[in-house]
Amino acid sequence: MSDHISPTDTFEEVLDSGRSELSAARSEYDALEQTEEVPSALVEAISDLERELEELDQTLNVGDEDLKLARETVQRVGVLTDVFGALRERQRTIVEADVSRIEHYVSGIVTLARDHGVATHTPHDLEALERQNSMLAALVNKGRHEKVLTNDRVTPGEVDAAIRQVNAELTTEVSDGHRAETYESITEALLDEIHEMLSSLEQKNPDRTAYSSDLGSVKSLLESIDDTDDTSAAQIAHTALEGALMLHYAVARTLANQRVAVALADTVTDSELSVDCNVDQCVADGDAETLIGAITDAVDTEVELSMSERLRQLLNEHDGSVLRTAQATDFDVATILDHLEQLYNDGQISDLEVTFDQ
Incomplete structure (x- = not known):
């Protein structure tokens, strides 16, 4: 029994992998x-590449050029999936940092309130805040x-708004x-995370x-803080905490962009x-x-070039x-005419002929 795989079977395998990749790209986009x-x-590009795959799927006699076009299309789908994946990584990095920052804040302030038997009068009691904080962490x-x-x-x-009300x-x-001690503790924890994030940046990243x-x-x-009285210490420590919170927010987004650039x-x-x-400078x-x-821009250009090449083949199959x-494919007349101009300018069409109804 021969193990030879026909060009048509190979072609179908390539298209199947493209559909699977495109589905993954859609999933990533849906989450973004x-x-x-x-x-x-x-x-x-999602719709454009889907249309490319559908057009290729209509090929009856698969040749080397058709297989080449299919592989190029699937490669672009893979690039698109990678881009959405990188954007999702940015989303994950930012969300994880934001949840961690709030967790430090909530944990410190709730502990302070409990240690001193404070029953808050805000709309969110301490237990509710902890549950909400835990819910966010669980989702992550x-x-x-x-x-x-x-x-x-x-x-x-x-x-964040609720814990600030409690703190006030x-x-x-x-x-x-006691408040100064808590603010110091939260600030130091945030500073540790900030330094960890900064150390993850590329060495040349300004x-x-x-x-x-x-x-x-x-x-x-x-x-x-040690050189001041308690009242001043609390004010200074709170100012330091606010500064650390803002820095943590900003540095998290810097790290997220670094990860996207690398990916x-x-x-x-x-x-x-x-x-x-x-590319190296961007990284x-x-x-x-x-x-x-x-x-x-590159994906968009490649899609346009691929569509033009596919139309050239289809026009050739239908005697120009x-x-x-248009009747045999999903391309409408207006789209075909748009690409004809590009094909003509590129020298892939030697002449255009108009046939009038008699």
């Missing part, structure tokens, strides 16, 4: 669309990062000295040192995609946006007739 701003060209642990931002029961912003109430219920001044200010505030650089290398930017700078834009090609 409600919380992230995704370039419209990437969204449009289950990999449901998008649900942290879109679920109906609780969001990081709501928990403690200013008249707990001594300045953001590794961009936050030095602000970090130095927070640390100086903490160091000055997209790997995609460009693996796919041998030609992009109009310095060094953690410049995700430039890479996203360049890859989006635009009407017969």
Whole structure:
């Protein structure tokens, strides 16, 4: 029995892998669309590539050129999936950092309130805040990062607002000295995470040192606490805490962009995609946006080129007739005419002929 695989079978296997990849791309996009701003060209590419696969699937006599086109299309689908995957990684990084930051805040303030027997009068009691905090952490642990931002029961912003209300109430219920100690403890935990995130940036990334001044200010505030009275200590420690919270927020987003840049650089290398930017520099700078834009433009261009090439083949199969090609495929006449101009300008069509009804 021969193990030879026919060109048609190979062609079908390639298309099946493309459909599977496209389904993965849609899943990644579905998890992004409600919380992230995704370039419209990437969204449009999903439909364009789906149409390419459908057009290829109509091929009856599979030749080497058809197989080549199918593989090129599937490769672009893979690039698209990788881009959405990188954007999802940015989402995950930011959500995990935001939940962790709030967790430090909630844990410290709730413990302070309980240790001093404070019954808060805010709309959110301590137990409710802990449950909400645990809910957010559970969603992260289950990999449901998008649900942290879109679920109906609780969001990081709501928990942050609630714990700030509790903290404000403690200013008249707990001594300045004890509050200062708690603020210091939360700040130090946040600083540890900030330094860990900064150390994960590329060595040449200017953001590794961009936050030095602000970090130095927070640390100086903490160091000055011992030389003041309790009232001043609480005020200074709270200022340091607010600074650490803002820095943690900003650095998390810097790290997220760094991870996106690294992931997209790997995609460009693996796919041998030609992009109009310095990939290595983007990685060094953690410049995700430039890479996203360049890859989006490249994918969009490749899709257009592929559609033009596919139309050239279809027109050839139908003796150059635009009407017969439109009737036999999903391409409408207007789309075919748009691509005809490009094919003519590229020298792939030597002449155009108009036939009138008699």
